[in-house]
Amino acid sequence: MLGKVIQATEAIQGFITVTRFLDEAQKAAVEDILEQCVQAANKKVDDELFGKGRSLPDSECEKEPVVKEKLGPSWARHLGKLKHAVAFECIQMRLSEKFPNNYSVEPRLRKDEITQEVLLTDRWAGSLQPDIVIHFTRNATRIQCIYDLKFPCGYEVANPWTSYVDVQMKSYEKLGGQCPPALVSPQRGVQRTR
Template identity: 60%
Template sequence: MPAATRAGQVLQKAGQVAEVIQGFLYVSKFLDEAQKKHAEDIIVECVKEAHFKVEEDLFGKGKTLPATDCKKPPSVEKKLAPTWAQHLGKLKHAMAFECIQQRLAEKFPNNFSIEPRYRREEFTNDLMLTDRWVGSKQPDVVLHFTRNATRIQCIYELKFPCGNEQSNPWSGEVQQQLALYKALGGECEPVIVTPQLEISRQP
Protein backbone atom coordinates (compact mmCIF):
# COMPACT_ATOMS: atom_id res chain seq x y z
CA MET A 1 0.00 0.00 0.00
CA PRO A 2 1.46 3.39 -0.95
CA ALA A 3 2.62 5.56 1.96
CA ALA A 4 0.35 8.38 0.86
CA THR A 5 -2.67 6.06 0.99
CA ARG A 6 -1.76 4.76 4.48
CA ALA A 7 -1.23 8.31 5.69
CA GLY A 8 -4.60 9.30 4.30
CA GLN A 9 -6.31 6.44 6.13
CA VAL A 10 -4.59 7.33 9.40
CA LEU A 11 -5.66 10.94 9.07
CA GLN A 12 -9.22 9.85 8.24
CA LYS A 13 -9.42 7.61 11.31
CA ALA A 14 -7.92 10.32 13.49
CA GLY A 15 -10.54 12.71 12.21
CA GLN A 16 -13.32 10.23 12.96
CA VAL A 17 -12.04 9.75 16.53
CA ALA A 18 -11.83 13.49 16.99
CA GLU A 19 -15.42 13.87 15.79
CA VAL A 20 -16.59 11.19 18.24
CA ILE A 21 -14.75 12.86 21.13
CA GLN A 22 -16.05 16.27 20.15
CA GLY A 23 -19.58 14.88 19.90
CA PHE A 24 -19.29 13.27 23.31
CA LEU A 25 -18.05 16.49 24.87
CA TYR A 26 -20.87 18.35 23.20
CA VAL A 27 -23.68 16.16 24.45
CA SER A 28 -22.27 15.35 27.89
CA LYS A 29 -23.15 18.52 29.76
CA PHE A 30 -25.79 20.43 31.63
CA LEU A 31 -28.44 22.23 29.57
CA ASP A 32 -27.46 25.77 28.65
CA GLU A 33 -29.70 28.68 29.64
CA ALA A 34 -31.75 28.59 26.44
CA GLN A 35 -32.25 24.83 26.68
CA LYS A 36 -33.13 25.06 30.38
CA LYS A 37 -35.71 27.75 29.61
CA HIS A 38 -37.19 25.53 26.91
CA ALA A 39 -37.37 22.59 29.34
CA GLU A 40 -39.03 24.79 31.96
CA ASP A 41 -41.59 26.00 29.42
CA ILE A 42 -42.46 22.37 28.66
CA ILE A 43 -42.84 21.55 32.37
CA VAL A 44 -45.12 24.57 32.89
CA GLU A 45 -47.23 23.72 29.82
CA CYS A 46 -47.70 20.15 31.03
CA VAL A 47 -48.66 21.26 34.54
CA LYS A 48 -51.26 23.67 33.16
CA GLU A 49 -52.67 21.14 30.73
CA ALA A 50 -52.92 18.46 33.41
CA HIS A 51 -54.69 20.85 35.79
CA PHE A 52 -57.32 22.03 33.32
CA LYS A 53 -57.84 18.63 31.68
CA VAL A 54 -58.51 16.84 34.98
CA GLU A 55 -60.81 19.63 36.17
CA GLU A 56 -62.73 19.64 32.88
CA ASP A 57 -63.09 15.85 32.80
CA LEU A 58 -64.46 15.73 36.33
CA PHE A 59 -66.46 18.93 36.67
CA GLY A 60 -67.18 20.19 33.16
CA LYS A 61 -65.68 22.86 30.95
CA GLY A 62 -64.80 26.05 32.81
CA LYS A 63 -65.83 24.55 36.17
CA THR A 64 -63.79 23.60 39.19
CA LEU A 65 -64.22 22.19 42.67
CA PRO A 66 -65.28 24.67 45.37
CA ALA A 67 -62.53 25.18 47.94
CA THR A 68 -65.01 24.14 50.66
CA ASP A 69 -65.06 20.61 49.18
CA CYS A 70 -61.30 20.06 49.06
CA LYS A 71 -61.16 18.14 52.34
CA LYS A 72 -64.27 16.07 51.60
CA PRO A 73 -64.12 12.49 50.29
CA PRO A 74 -64.13 12.38 46.47
CA SER A 75 -67.48 11.35 45.01
CA VAL A 76 -66.02 9.04 42.38
CA GLU A 77 -66.05 5.28 42.05
CA LYS A 78 -62.27 4.86 42.03
CA LYS A 79 -60.89 6.91 44.91
CA LEU A 80 -57.13 7.47 44.82
CA ALA A 81 -57.04 9.25 48.18
CA PRO A 82 -59.35 10.09 51.11
CA THR A 83 -59.89 13.75 50.13
CA TRP A 84 -60.66 15.63 46.92
CA ALA A 85 -57.43 17.63 47.25
CA GLN A 86 -55.27 14.51 47.40
CA HIS A 87 -57.30 12.68 44.75
CA LEU A 88 -57.00 15.55 42.28
CA GLY A 89 -53.32 15.96 43.09
CA LYS A 90 -52.59 12.34 42.20
CA LEU A 91 -54.53 12.55 38.94
CA LYS A 92 -52.86 15.79 37.90
CA HIS A 93 -49.37 14.61 38.82
CA ALA A 94 -49.83 11.43 36.77
CA MET A 95 -51.06 13.34 33.73
CA ALA A 96 -48.34 16.01 34.04
CA PHE A 97 -45.61 13.36 34.39
CA GLU A 98 -46.80 11.57 31.25
CA CYS A 99 -46.79 14.84 29.31
CA ILE A 100 -43.36 15.89 30.62
CA GLN A 101 -41.87 12.47 29.88
CA GLN A 102 -43.09 12.55 26.29
CA ARG A 103 -42.16 16.14 25.45
CA LEU A 104 -38.80 16.38 27.23
CA ALA A 105 -37.77 13.02 25.76
CA GLU A 106 -38.16 14.56 22.30
CA LYS A 107 -35.81 17.45 23.11
CA PHE A 108 -33.49 16.43 25.94
CA PRO A 109 -33.80 12.65 26.35
CA ASN A 110 -30.66 12.23 28.49
CA ASN A 111 -30.92 15.29 30.70
CA PHE A 112 -34.00 14.75 32.85
CA SER A 113 -35.55 12.28 35.27
CA ILE A 114 -39.05 12.04 36.69
CA GLU A 115 -39.33 11.12 40.36
CA PRO A 116 -35.76 9.88 40.84
CA ARG A 117 -35.13 8.77 44.42
CA TYR A 118 -31.88 9.91 46.04
CA ARG A 119 -29.93 9.19 49.17
CA ARG A 120 -26.46 9.93 50.47
CA GLU A 121 -24.01 7.05 50.65
CA GLU A 122 -23.46 6.31 54.32
CA PHE A 123 -19.66 6.51 54.40
CA THR A 124 -18.67 8.77 51.49
CA ASN A 125 -21.74 11.05 51.53
CA ASP A 126 -21.88 10.73 47.74
CA LEU A 127 -25.29 11.24 46.17
CA MET A 128 -26.74 8.08 44.66
CA LEU A 129 -29.98 6.74 43.23
CA THR A 130 -31.84 4.28 45.42
CA ASP A 131 -35.08 2.36 45.82
CA ARG A 132 -34.84 2.67 49.60
CA TRP A 133 -37.61 4.85 51.05
CA VAL A 134 -36.12 5.45 54.49
CA GLY A 135 -33.82 8.45 54.50
CA SER A 136 -34.28 9.19 50.79
CA LYS A 137 -35.72 12.13 48.87
CA GLN A 138 -37.82 11.99 45.68
CA PRO A 139 -38.26 15.28 43.76
CA ASP A 140 -40.86 15.41 41.01
CA VAL A 141 -38.71 16.48 38.04
CA VAL A 142 -34.93 16.84 37.85
CA LEU A 143 -32.80 18.32 35.09
CA HIS A 144 -29.30 16.88 35.28
CA PHE A 145 -25.98 16.24 33.56
CA THR A 146 -26.21 14.08 30.45
CA ARG A 147 -26.90 10.46 31.44
CA ASN A 148 -26.04 11.19 35.06
CA ALA A 149 -29.03 11.85 37.33
CA THR A 150 -26.80 12.32 40.40
CA ARG A 151 -25.24 15.48 38.93
CA ILE A 152 -28.27 17.67 39.49
CA GLN A 153 -28.85 20.86 37.56
CA CYS A 154 -32.33 21.95 38.74
CA ILE A 155 -35.20 20.48 40.74
CA TYR A 156 -38.89 21.18 40.05
CA GLU A 157 -41.66 20.26 42.47
CA LEU A 158 -45.19 20.25 41.04
CA LYS A 159 -47.98 21.66 43.19
CA PHE A 160 -51.68 21.68 42.33
CA PRO A 161 -53.83 23.87 44.58
CA CYS A 162 -57.22 22.25 45.04
CA GLY A 163 -60.16 23.66 43.11
CA ASN A 164 -60.52 27.42 43.35
CA GLU A 165 -58.71 27.77 46.66
CA GLN A 166 -56.16 30.56 46.81
CA SER A 167 -53.38 29.36 49.07
CA ASN A 168 -49.78 30.45 49.49
CA PRO A 169 -47.70 27.89 47.58
CA TRP A 170 -44.72 28.65 49.81
CA SER A 171 -46.15 27.27 53.03
CA GLY A 172 -43.80 26.29 55.82
CA GLU A 173 -44.16 22.65 54.84
CA VAL A 174 -43.21 23.36 51.22
CA GLN A 175 -40.23 25.46 52.26
CA GLN A 176 -39.00 22.62 54.43
CA GLN A 177 -39.49 20.15 51.58
CA LEU A 178 -37.47 22.22 49.14
CA ALA A 179 -34.75 22.84 51.72
CA LEU A 180 -34.26 19.07 51.81
CA TYR A 181 -34.05 19.02 48.01
CA LYS A 182 -31.52 21.86 48.08
CA ALA A 183 -29.32 19.72 50.28
CA LEU A 184 -29.10 17.22 47.41
CA GLY A 185 -27.03 19.78 45.51
CA GLY A 186 -27.59 21.37 42.13
CA GLU A 187 -26.71 24.29 39.91
CA CYS A 188 -29.85 26.26 40.79
CA GLU A 189 -32.33 26.67 43.64
CA PRO A 190 -35.21 24.16 43.73
CA VAL A 191 -38.51 25.72 42.61
CA ILE A 192 -42.18 24.84 42.59
CA VAL A 193 -44.41 24.80 39.53
CA THR A 194 -48.13 25.54 39.77
CA PRO A 195 -50.73 26.02 37.01
CA GLN A 196 -51.52 29.48 38.37
CA LEU A 197 -48.06 30.93 39.14
CA GLU A 198 -45.98 28.78 36.77
CA ILE A 199 -42.34 28.79 37.98
CA SER A 200 -42.35 30.06 41.54
CA ARG A 201 -39.09 30.76 43.34
CA GLN A 202 -38.84 31.18 47.08
CA PRO A 203 -39.38 34.83 48.05
Template identity: 65%
Template sequence: MLEKTLQVTQSIQGFLTVTKFLDEAQKKHAEDLIVACVKEAHFKVEEELFGKGKSLPASDCNKPPAVEKKLAPTWRRHLGLLKHAAAFACIQERFSEEFPNNFSVEPRYRKDDLTKEVILTDRMAGSLRPDLVLHFTRNATRIQCIYELKFPCGDEKKDPWSIAEVDKQMRSYADLGGACKPALVTPQMGLDRR
Protein backbone atom coordinates in the same frame (compact mmCIF):
# COMPACT_ATOMS: atom_id res chain seq x y z
CA MET B 1 -17.48 1.66 4.60
CA LEU B 2 -20.41 4.14 4.72
CA GLU B 3 -21.94 2.15 7.56
CA LYS B 4 -18.67 2.32 9.56
CA THR B 5 -18.45 6.09 9.00
CA LEU B 6 -22.03 6.51 10.20
CA GLN B 7 -21.29 4.45 13.35
CA VAL B 8 -18.20 6.51 14.14
CA THR B 9 -20.14 9.76 13.61
CA GLN B 10 -22.93 8.58 15.91
CA SER B 11 -20.38 7.52 18.54
CA ILE B 12 -18.70 10.94 18.43
CA GLN B 13 -22.06 12.71 18.67
CA GLY B 14 -23.00 10.47 21.61
CA PHE B 15 -19.71 11.25 23.35
CA LEU B 16 -20.14 14.99 22.84
CA THR B 17 -23.60 14.97 24.46
CA VAL B 18 -22.39 12.98 27.48
CA THR B 19 -20.61 15.89 29.09
CA LYS B 20 -22.90 18.84 29.76
CA PHE B 21 -25.65 20.56 31.64
CA LEU B 22 -28.30 22.45 29.71
CA ASP B 23 -27.12 25.95 28.84
CA GLU B 24 -29.16 28.95 30.05
CA ALA B 25 -31.29 29.14 26.88
CA GLN B 26 -32.03 25.40 26.99
CA LYS B 27 -32.81 25.58 30.73
CA LYS B 28 -35.20 28.49 30.15
CA HIS B 29 -36.91 26.54 27.36
CA ALA B 30 -37.13 23.43 29.58
CA GLU B 31 -38.67 25.50 32.38
CA ASP B 32 -41.20 26.99 29.96
CA LEU B 33 -42.16 23.44 28.95
CA ILE B 34 -42.53 22.39 32.60
CA VAL B 35 -44.83 25.33 33.34
CA ALA B 36 -46.89 24.65 30.19
CA CYS B 37 -47.28 20.97 31.13
CA VAL B 38 -48.32 21.82 34.69
CA LYS B 39 -50.94 24.30 33.48
CA GLU B 40 -52.24 21.88 30.83
CA ALA B 41 -52.45 19.02 33.34
CA HIS B 42 -54.35 21.14 35.86
CA PHE B 43 -56.93 22.42 33.40
CA LYS B 44 -57.30 19.10 31.59
CA VAL B 45 -58.06 17.14 34.77
CA GLU B 46 -60.40 19.85 36.11
CA GLU B 47 -62.29 19.99 32.81
CA GLU B 48 -62.58 16.21 32.49
CA LEU B 49 -63.97 15.85 35.99
CA PHE B 50 -66.04 18.99 36.49
CA GLY B 51 -66.71 20.48 33.05
CA LYS B 52 -65.30 23.38 31.08
CA GLY B 53 -64.34 26.32 33.29
CA LYS B 54 -65.48 24.58 36.49
CA SER B 55 -63.56 23.42 39.56
CA LEU B 56 -64.22 21.54 42.74
CA PRO B 57 -65.22 23.90 45.58
CA ALA B 58 -62.32 24.22 48.04
CA SER B 59 -64.73 23.19 50.81
CA ASP B 60 -64.90 19.69 49.25
CA CYS B 61 -61.13 19.08 49.08
CA ASN B 62 -60.97 16.90 52.19
CA LYS B 63 -64.08 14.89 51.29
CA PRO B 64 -63.95 11.47 49.61
CA PRO B 65 -63.88 11.70 45.80
CA ALA B 66 -67.20 10.93 44.14
CA VAL B 67 -65.71 8.84 41.33
CA GLU B 68 -65.72 5.15 40.50
CA LYS B 69 -61.92 4.67 40.60
CA LYS B 70 -60.69 6.41 43.73
CA LEU B 71 -56.92 6.93 43.78
CA ALA B 72 -56.92 8.39 47.29
CA PRO B 73 -59.27 8.94 50.24
CA THR B 74 -59.73 12.69 49.61
CA TRP B 75 -60.38 14.89 46.59
CA ARG B 76 -57.17 16.81 47.37
CA ARG B 77 -54.98 13.74 47.08
CA HIS B 78 -57.01 12.19 44.23
CA LEU B 79 -56.73 15.35 42.10
CA GLY B 80 -53.05 15.72 42.97
CA LEU B 81 -52.29 12.20 41.73
CA LEU B 82 -54.25 12.71 38.51
CA LYS B 83 -52.64 16.09 37.79
CA HIS B 84 -49.13 14.83 38.54
CA ALA B 85 -49.65 11.85 36.22
CA ALA B 86 -50.89 14.14 33.42
CA ALA B 87 -48.01 16.60 33.94
CA PHE B 88 -45.41 13.79 34.02
CA ALA B 89 -46.78 12.33 30.76
CA CYS B 90 -46.58 15.75 29.10
CA ILE B 91 -43.04 16.38 30.41
CA GLN B 92 -41.85 12.90 29.36
CA GLU B 93 -43.19 13.42 25.86
CA ARG B 94 -41.76 16.91 25.33
CA PHE B 95 -38.43 16.38 27.08
CA SER B 96 -37.82 13.03 25.37
CA GLU B 97 -37.72 14.89 22.07
CA GLU B 98 -35.51 17.80 23.16
CA PHE B 99 -33.56 16.82 26.29
CA PRO B 100 -33.74 13.02 26.45
CA ASN B 101 -30.62 12.54 28.57
CA ASN B 102 -30.85 15.54 30.89
CA PHE B 103 -33.93 14.93 33.03
CA SER B 104 -35.40 12.44 35.47
CA VAL B 105 -38.98 12.21 36.71
CA GLU B 106 -39.27 11.33 40.40
CA PRO B 107 -35.72 10.11 41.02
CA ARG B 108 -35.07 9.06 44.62
CA TYR B 109 -31.92 10.48 46.22
CA ARG B 110 -30.09 10.18 49.50
CA LYS B 111 -26.69 11.18 50.76
CA ASP B 112 -24.25 8.31 51.13
CA ASP B 113 -23.48 7.71 54.80
CA LEU B 114 -19.70 7.58 54.27
CA THR B 115 -18.94 9.92 51.39
CA LYS B 116 -21.89 12.34 51.88
CA GLU B 117 -22.24 12.33 48.08
CA VAL B 118 -25.72 12.37 46.55
CA ILE B 119 -26.66 8.95 45.18
CA LEU B 120 -29.72 7.37 43.59
CA THR B 121 -31.48 4.87 45.81
CA ASP B 122 -34.56 2.70 46.06
CA ARG B 123 -34.53 3.01 49.85
CA MET B 124 -37.45 5.07 51.16
CA ALA B 125 -36.05 5.85 54.62
CA GLY B 126 -33.86 8.94 54.63
CA SER B 127 -34.38 9.66 50.94
CA LEU B 128 -35.92 12.48 48.92
CA ARG B 129 -37.95 12.18 45.72
CA PRO B 130 -38.37 15.48 43.86
CA ASP B 131 -40.88 15.53 41.03
CA LEU B 132 -38.45 16.54 38.29
CA VAL B 133 -34.70 17.01 38.06
CA LEU B 134 -32.61 18.54 35.29
CA HIS B 135 -29.14 17.04 35.45
CA PHE B 136 -25.83 16.47 33.72
CA THR B 137 -26.22 14.42 30.56
CA ARG B 138 -26.79 10.78 31.51
CA ASN B 139 -25.86 11.41 35.13
CA ALA B 140 -28.83 12.03 37.43
CA THR B 141 -26.59 12.52 40.50
CA ARG B 142 -25.04 15.68 39.04
CA ILE B 143 -28.06 17.88 39.67
CA GLN B 144 -28.63 21.08 37.73
CA CYS B 145 -32.11 22.09 38.96
CA ILE B 146 -34.90 20.53 41.03
CA TYR B 147 -38.62 21.17 40.43
CA GLU B 148 -41.55 20.31 42.67
CA LEU B 149 -45.03 20.39 41.13
CA LYS B 150 -47.87 21.62 43.32
CA PHE B 151 -51.50 21.74 42.24
CA PRO B 152 -54.31 23.59 44.00
CA CYS B 153 -57.29 21.53 45.00
CA GLY B 154 -60.21 22.84 43.00
CA ASP B 155 -60.69 26.59 43.36
CA GLU B 156 -58.26 26.96 46.30
CA LYS B 157 -56.17 30.13 46.24
CA LYS B 158 -53.61 29.20 48.92
CA ASP B 159 -49.93 30.00 48.19
CA PRO B 160 -48.08 26.66 48.56
CA TRP B 161 -45.04 28.48 49.98
CA SER B 162 -47.15 29.41 53.00
CA ILE B 163 -47.37 25.75 54.02
CA ALA B 164 -44.60 24.85 56.50
CA GLU B 165 -44.26 21.33 55.09
CA VAL B 166 -43.62 22.69 51.57
CA ASP B 167 -40.99 25.15 52.82
CA LYS B 168 -39.23 22.31 54.68
CA GLN B 169 -39.41 20.10 51.58
CA MET B 170 -37.83 22.77 49.38
CA ARG B 171 -35.03 23.39 51.91
CA SER B 172 -34.28 19.65 51.96
CA TYR B 173 -34.06 19.66 48.14
CA ALA B 174 -31.60 22.56 48.33
CA ASP B 175 -29.37 20.32 50.48
CA LEU B 176 -29.05 17.96 47.51
CA GLY B 177 -27.14 20.69 45.66
CA GLY B 178 -27.54 21.89 42.12
CA ALA B 179 -26.74 24.93 40.03
CA CYS B 180 -30.01 26.70 40.89
CA LYS B 181 -32.41 26.97 43.81
CA PRO B 182 -35.20 24.36 43.82
CA ALA B 183 -38.39 25.71 42.28
CA LEU B 184 -42.08 25.17 42.91
CA VAL B 185 -44.14 24.96 39.74
CA THR B 186 -47.86 25.64 40.02
CA PRO B 187 -50.58 26.37 37.46
CA GLN B 188 -51.47 29.61 39.22
CA MET B 189 -47.95 31.05 39.82
CA GLY B 190 -45.85 29.30 37.20
CA LEU B 191 -42.23 28.72 38.27
CA ASP B 192 -41.33 30.23 41.63
CA ARG B 193 -37.92 30.15 43.39
CA ARG B 194 -37.83 31.78 46.82
Protein backbone atom coordinates in the same frame (compact mmCIF):
# COMPACT_ATOMS: atom_id res chain seq x y z
CA MET C 1 -14.03 8.89 2.91
CA LEU C 2 -17.21 10.94 3.46
CA GLY C 3 -18.61 8.09 5.57
CA LYS C 4 -15.55 8.23 7.88
CA VAL C 5 -15.91 12.00 8.28
CA ILE C 6 -19.59 11.62 9.16
CA GLN C 7 -18.79 8.87 11.69
CA ALA C 8 -16.07 10.99 13.29
CA THR C 9 -18.38 14.00 13.46
CA GLU C 10 -21.15 11.91 15.04
CA ALA C 11 -18.69 10.45 17.56
CA ILE C 12 -17.48 13.93 18.55
CA GLN C 13 -21.07 15.21 18.76
CA GLY C 14 -21.99 12.18 20.91
CA PHE C 15 -19.05 12.80 23.23
CA ILE C 16 -19.97 16.47 23.62
CA THR C 17 -23.60 15.69 24.47
CA VAL C 18 -22.63 12.97 26.95
CA THR C 19 -20.71 15.34 29.18
CA ARG C 20 -22.77 18.42 29.96
CA PHE C 21 -25.47 20.22 31.87
CA LEU C 22 -28.14 22.19 30.07
CA ASP C 23 -27.22 25.80 29.31
CA GLU C 24 -29.42 28.71 30.47
CA ALA C 25 -31.50 28.78 27.25
CA GLN C 26 -32.10 25.03 27.45
CA LYS C 27 -32.99 25.27 31.15
CA ALA C 28 -35.49 28.04 30.30
CA ALA C 29 -36.97 25.76 27.60
CA VAL C 30 -37.36 22.98 30.20
CA GLU C 31 -39.10 25.36 32.59
CA ASP C 32 -41.47 26.50 29.80
CA ILE C 33 -42.35 22.85 29.12
CA LEU C 34 -42.92 22.20 32.83
CA GLU C 35 -45.21 25.23 33.13
CA GLN C 36 -47.18 24.32 30.00
CA CYS C 37 -47.61 20.69 31.03
CA VAL C 38 -48.70 21.59 34.58
CA GLN C 39 -51.25 24.11 33.25
CA ALA C 40 -52.53 21.62 30.66
CA ALA C 41 -52.82 18.82 33.24
CA ASN C 42 -54.70 21.05 35.67
CA LYS C 43 -57.17 22.13 32.97
CA LYS C 44 -57.62 18.65 31.48
CA VAL C 45 -58.42 16.93 34.78
CA ASP C 46 -60.73 19.72 35.97
CA ASP C 47 -62.54 19.86 32.60
CA GLU C 48 -63.03 16.08 32.51
CA LEU C 49 -64.30 15.83 36.09
CA PHE C 50 -66.21 19.07 36.60
CA GLY C 51 -67.02 20.44 33.14
CA LYS C 52 -65.25 22.81 30.78
CA GLY C 53 -63.73 25.79 32.58
CA ARG C 54 -64.91 24.58 36.00
CA SER C 55 -63.09 23.36 39.08
CA LEU C 56 -63.97 21.81 42.40
CA PRO C 57 -65.25 24.43 44.89
CA ASP C 58 -62.70 25.19 47.62
CA SER C 59 -65.20 24.03 50.27
CA GLU C 60 -65.03 20.46 48.88
CA CYS C 61 -61.24 20.09 48.79
CA GLU C 62 -60.82 18.38 52.17
CA LYS C 63 -63.87 16.13 51.76
CA GLU C 64 -63.61 12.48 50.76
CA PRO C 65 -63.77 12.06 46.97
CA VAL C 66 -66.93 10.47 45.60
CA VAL C 67 -65.30 8.30 42.94
CA LYS C 68 -64.91 4.59 42.36
CA GLU C 69 -61.10 4.51 42.58
CA LYS C 70 -59.86 6.90 45.25
CA LEU C 71 -56.24 7.98 44.94
CA GLY C 72 -56.26 9.89 48.20
CA PRO C 73 -58.36 10.48 51.32
CA SER C 74 -59.47 13.97 50.18
CA TRP C 75 -60.39 15.61 46.89
CA ALA C 76 -57.22 17.70 47.14
CA ARG C 77 -54.99 14.59 47.35
CA HIS C 78 -57.03 12.66 44.76
CA LEU C 79 -56.91 15.50 42.23
CA GLY C 80 -53.22 16.12 42.94
CA LYS C 81 -52.35 12.53 42.05
CA LEU C 82 -54.47 12.62 38.88
CA LYS C 83 -52.94 15.90 37.78
CA HIS C 84 -49.41 14.71 38.53
CA ALA C 85 -49.95 11.63 36.33
CA VAL C 86 -51.24 13.72 33.40
CA ALA C 87 -48.43 16.27 33.83
CA PHE C 88 -45.75 13.54 34.00
CA GLU C 89 -47.00 12.05 30.74
CA CYS C 90 -46.82 15.45 29.01
CA ILE C 91 -43.40 16.27 30.52
CA GLN C 92 -41.89 12.93 29.52
CA MET C 93 -43.21 13.23 25.97
CA ARG C 94 -41.97 16.80 25.48
CA LEU C 95 -38.63 16.55 27.31
CA SER C 96 -37.71 13.24 25.65
CA GLU C 97 -37.89 15.02 22.28
CA LYS C 98 -35.49 17.83 23.27
CA PHE C 99 -33.43 16.63 26.23
CA PRO C 100 -33.80 12.84 26.45
CA ASN C 101 -30.72 12.30 28.61
CA ASN C 102 -30.92 15.27 30.96
CA TYR C 103 -34.02 14.68 33.07
CA SER C 104 -35.59 12.14 35.41
CA VAL C 105 -39.18 11.85 36.61
CA GLU C 106 -39.55 10.93 40.28
CA PRO C 107 -36.06 9.53 40.89
CA ARG C 108 -35.53 8.30 44.45
CA LEU C 109 -32.30 9.86 45.72
CA ARG C 110 -30.33 9.85 48.94
CA LYS C 111 -27.08 11.34 50.11
CA ASP C 112 -24.52 8.82 51.33
CA GLU C 113 -23.67 9.52 54.97
CA ILE C 114 -19.97 8.79 54.52
CA THR C 115 -19.05 10.01 51.03
CA GLN C 116 -21.76 12.73 50.86
CA GLU C 117 -22.40 11.66 47.25
CA VAL C 118 -25.94 11.61 45.89
CA LEU C 119 -27.08 8.10 44.96
CA LEU C 120 -30.07 6.59 43.19
CA THR C 121 -31.81 4.19 45.55
CA ASP C 122 -34.88 2.06 46.04
CA ARG C 123 -34.61 2.54 49.81
CA TRP C 124 -37.40 4.72 51.24
CA ALA C 125 -35.76 5.47 54.58
CA GLY C 126 -33.57 8.56 54.34
CA SER C 127 -34.33 9.18 50.67
CA LEU C 128 -36.18 11.88 48.75
CA GLN C 129 -38.27 11.66 45.58
CA PRO C 130 -38.54 15.00 43.78
CA ASP C 131 -41.00 15.18 40.88
CA ILE C 132 -38.55 16.32 38.18
CA VAL C 133 -34.76 16.46 38.24
CA ILE C 134 -32.72 18.10 35.51
CA HIS C 135 -29.23 16.65 35.57
CA PHE C 136 -25.90 16.07 33.86
CA THR C 137 -26.32 14.08 30.66
CA ARG C 138 -27.03 10.43 31.51
CA ASN C 139 -26.21 10.95 35.20
CA ALA C 140 -29.22 11.53 37.46
CA THR C 141 -27.04 11.96 40.53
CA ARG C 142 -25.26 15.07 39.18
CA ILE C 143 -28.18 17.39 39.78
CA GLN C 144 -28.65 20.67 37.97
CA CYS C 145 -32.16 21.66 39.16
CA ILE C 146 -35.02 20.09 41.13
CA TYR C 147 -38.70 20.86 40.47
CA ASP C 148 -41.74 19.84 42.47
CA LEU C 149 -45.22 20.09 40.94
CA LYS C 150 -48.00 21.58 43.08
CA PHE C 151 -51.69 21.60 42.17
CA PRO C 152 -53.73 23.77 44.57
CA CYS C 153 -57.26 22.44 44.93
CA GLY C 154 -60.39 24.23 43.75
CA TYR C 155 -60.30 27.82 42.59
CA GLU C 156 -57.57 28.50 45.13
CA VAL C 157 -54.79 30.63 43.73
CA ALA C 158 -52.98 31.14 47.02
CA ASN C 159 -49.25 30.73 47.06
CA PRO C 160 -48.57 26.97 47.24
CA TRP C 161 -45.39 27.70 49.17
CA THR C 162 -46.55 26.62 52.65
CA SER C 163 -44.42 25.84 55.71
CA TYR C 164 -44.60 22.13 54.73
CA VAL C 165 -43.35 22.98 51.23
CA ASP C 166 -40.61 25.15 52.73
CA VAL C 167 -39.32 22.12 54.68
CA GLN C 168 -39.61 19.98 51.53
CA MET C 169 -37.57 22.47 49.46
CA LYS C 170 -34.90 22.72 52.17
CA SER C 171 -34.56 18.92 52.13
CA TYR C 172 -34.11 19.01 48.33
CA GLU C 173 -31.38 21.65 48.74
CA LYS C 174 -29.33 19.04 50.62
CA LEU C 175 -29.13 17.01 47.40
CA GLY C 176 -27.21 19.87 45.78
CA GLY C 177 -27.64 21.36 42.34
CA GLN C 178 -26.83 24.51 40.44
CA CYS C 179 -30.10 26.27 41.24
CA PRO C 180 -32.43 26.37 44.25
CA PRO C 181 -35.28 23.83 44.13
CA ALA C 182 -38.43 25.24 42.54
CA LEU C 183 -42.18 24.72 42.66
CA VAL C 184 -44.22 24.56 39.47
CA SER C 185 -47.92 25.34 39.80
CA PRO C 186 -50.59 26.06 37.17
CA GLN C 187 -51.41 29.45 38.65
CA ARG C 188 -47.92 30.77 39.40
CA GLY C 189 -45.53 28.92 37.09
CA VAL C 190 -41.99 28.29 38.36
CA GLN C 191 -41.25 29.72 41.83
CA ARG C 192 -37.91 29.47 43.58
CA THR C 193 -38.81 31.40 46.72
CA ARG C 194 -41.79 32.13 48.89
